[in-house]
Amino acid sequence: MIKNKFIIATSDPVMLNFFSGQIQILKTKFCVEVVSNSKAGMSSFCKNEDVIGHVVRTRREISILSDIRSLLQFIALFFKEKPYVIHGNSPKAGLLSMMSGWVVRVPVRIYYIHGLRYQGDSGLKRKLLIMIESVACFFATDLFAAGLGVKETLIHDKITTKEINIINNGSINGVDLDYFSRHNLVGIENIRNAYNVKESDIIFGFVGRVVRDKGVNELVQSFLEINKSFTNTKLLLVGGYEQSLSPINDDIKLEIEKNKHIIHVGFQSDIRKFLNIMNFFVFPSYREGLGVSILEASAMELPIIATDIVGPNEIITHGYNGILVQPRSTEKLTHAMKVLLLNDVVCKKISKNAREVVLDKYAQKDVWEKTLYAYCNLADCN
Numbered sequence: 001m002i003k004n005k006f007i008i009a010t011s012d013p014v015m016l017n018f019f020s021g022q023i024q025i026l027k028t029k030f031c032v033e034v035v036s037n038s039k040a041g042m043s044s045f046c047k048n049e050d051v052i053g054h055v056v057r058t059r060r061e062i063s064i065l066s067d068i069r070s071l072l073q074f075i076a077l078f079f080k081e082k083p084y085v086i087h088g089n090s091p092k093a094g095l096l097s098m099m100s101g102w103v104v105r106v107p108v109r110i111y112y113i114h115g116l117r118y119q120g121d122s123g124l125k126r127k128l129l130i131m132i133e134s135v136a137c138f139f140a141t142d143l144f145a146a147g148l149g150v151k152e153t154l155i156h157d158k159i160t161t162k163e164i165n166i167i168n169n170g171s172i173n174g175v176d177l178d179y180f181s182r183h184n185l186v187g188i189e190n191i192r193n194a195y196n197v198k199e200s201d202i203i204f205g206f207v208g209r210v211v212r213d214k215g216v217n218e219l220v221q222s223f224l225e226i227n228k229s230f231t232n233t234k235l236l237l238v239g240g241y242e243q244s245l246s247p248i249n250d251d252i253k254l255e256i257e258k259n260k261h262i263i264h265v266g267f268q269s270d271i272r273k274f275l276n277i278m279n280f281f282v283f284p285s286y287r288e289g290l291g292v293s294i295l296e297a298s299a300m301e302l303p304i305i306a307t308d309i310v311g312p313n314e315i316i317t318h319g320y321n322g323i324l325v326q327p328r329s330t331e332k333l334t335h336a337m338k339v340l341l342l343n344d345v346v347c348k349k350i351s352k353n354a355r356e357v358v359l360d361k362y363a364q365k366d367v368w369e370k371t372l373y374a375y376c377n378l379a380d381c382n
Helices: 013-019 022-026 039-049 064-081 091-104 123-139 148-156 216-229 250-258 292-299 330-342 344-361 364-379
Strands: 005-009 031-036 052-055 085-089 108-113 142-145 202-207 233-238 262-266 280-283 304-307 323-325
Touching: 005 064, 005 091, 013 022, 013 031, 013 039, 022 364, 031 039, 031 064, 039 052, 064 091, 085 091, 085 364, 091 108, 091 123, 108 123, 108 364, 142 148, 202 216, 202 292, 216 233, 216 250, 216 330, 250 262, 280 292, 280 330, 292 304, 292 344, 304 330, 323 330, 330 344
Parallel strands: 005 031, 005 085, 031 052, 085 108, 108 142, 202 233, 202 280, 233 262, 280 304, 304 323
Antiparallel strands: none
């Protein structure tokens, strides 16, 4: 094996963005390469970070024949490249990279568990997803979790008996507080005119995949109720649809597309200009690892509403730096949105505290330093 070769594996190229900037820190000790399922999807990332990218076709959904082909491709790749460390992310890429790494005898096999996809599922699908997590953990040499909640759930659900590590409160890449700052937006255009947003409009915003598991059905329903009484409100959705996994209801999608008070801008590489025009940030997800969008919105001093689930409830202390609501409850979500609309004092308190919490617990520089130290300890390169 090549002592300092470090390969990061993901199913979705978008997930590589979790490592933006951090790659340069890792490159001070390792020769870093990445692997994902689309050359086009990761080309800009590889160019920006100056890393080699490899393609292994994987599908996020369970598909036995496709998964076997992907496993064989991973084995061939690792046999050829001879990495000393592999870093698997997401259930599918984690499973396949950990198994193939074991076959090729890669010395350090890190499985980073960002979230638990089986949460919210039931029956056979839940059992299969739990099995995937268990097998990935079995073949890994080292486990890391995106926060205490993920770790405790893994232990409670008996996914693994191995030690589970947490780096700097669980954020894999931290938050660049200079980049995500309302006071450092030079060159960020005001997009209000482009989307017909008046200065008098009140914007509820969401950033993430526009899917059922992110609570988008409930968010749209709650907004429609709010908009009946507060006609100057708008809902801004930043993120793309996904049809293969957890699609939103057809009637909700139709509402998004036809309602003049709902603005859907799709996936955006730079979300700051959209966060900058939001008055409130709403993230009613059913399951999370930690909640990167919540951290970024908090750094931009937005009042936050999130669901009281693993991840968000580690970031948010109810009433201090955000409001927590019961997941899947349109009634509770609507009430919380009204609370923020009608209570400016609460909003100012939450906004101030939100950024301070990120500064104290999730500053990017601290995360990078502790991540490099942890991985160097595993690879014996300190």
